[in-house]
Amino acid sequence: MAKMTVGLSTSSIDKLTSVGVILSGAAADDMEVDLFVLVNAGHAFLKNKAENISAMSEDIQTSEEFKASLEKVSSPSWLEFFEMAKELTEVKIHICSLAGKIAGGEKMEDFIDIVDDICGIGEYIESIQNTDINIFI
Amino acid sequence: MTTEELQAINVDKSVDARGTACPGPLLAAKKAIGEITSGQIMEVLSADEGTKKDxxxxATKKGHEYLGTVEDSGYYKIYMKKG
Incomplete structure (x- = not known):
């Protein structure tokens, strides 16, 4: 099984959606995915915040326009993409402890159910040393 | 297979993914292929241009036999035999 490692460092809804689409493709291809939530990405995985993410990385659209565009083409939300990918293939979501703390979460119960564990940067480095595809967003 | 042969084929599983954009049809195909057995035929209906190539x-990469694509009014019917 080929492996993909994703370093995710943003909580912007457009980039989260991009990662969700990539995870879907990896799932269809039966890839194993290690996704590391780094620095600013912790916010998106907090309980009570994940479904209300509205930051955008670019001002080409507002988040409301972006969400409307997705709905128009019946596209799942970023969170639904992540959940589907986890159902279809082995996707592990690791919260870097620093990212968790920046967002205000320190324990597993602070995060949504799709999160698998809280880790240190060493695990990310080990993963990218032993992966087939390495993506940083 | 020719278009006529594909149109006459009896499918074991039909997946209607016309309401979804990429990667919806691909994920629908991935889920549905697990519900049929080797040698059975599945069709995926999609109106998404990217999916027509994807x-x-x-299917070929996963060891299934791609049988062909038929264009209907505003959508595609993509046929495969499970490997």
Whole structure:
């Protein structure tokens, strides 16, 4: 099984959606995915915040326009993409402890159910040393 | 297979993914292929241009036999035999 490692460092809804689409493709291809939530990405995985993410990385659209565009083409939300990918293939979501703390979460119960564990940067480095595809967003 | 042969084929599983954009049809195909047995035939209905290329490549890579694509009014019917 080929492996993909994703370093995710943003909580912007457009980039989260991009990662969700990539995870879907990896799932269809039966890839194993290690996704590391780094620095600013912790916010998106907090309980009570994940479904209300509205930051955008670019001002080409507002988040409301972006969400409307997705709905128009019946596209799942970023969170639904992540959940589907986890159902279809082995996707592990690791919260870097620093990212968790920046967002205000320190324990597993602070995060949504799709999160698998809280880790240190060493695990990310080990993963990218032993992966087939390495993506940083 | 020819268009006529594909149109006459009896499918064991039909997946209607016309309401979804990429990667919806691919994920629908991935889920549905697990519900049929080797040698059975599945069709995926999609109106998404990207999917028209994606699913044949995916099917072949995963060891299934891509049988062909038929264009209907505003959508595609993509046929494969499970490997």
């Amino acid at each position: 699913i044949p490549k995916w």
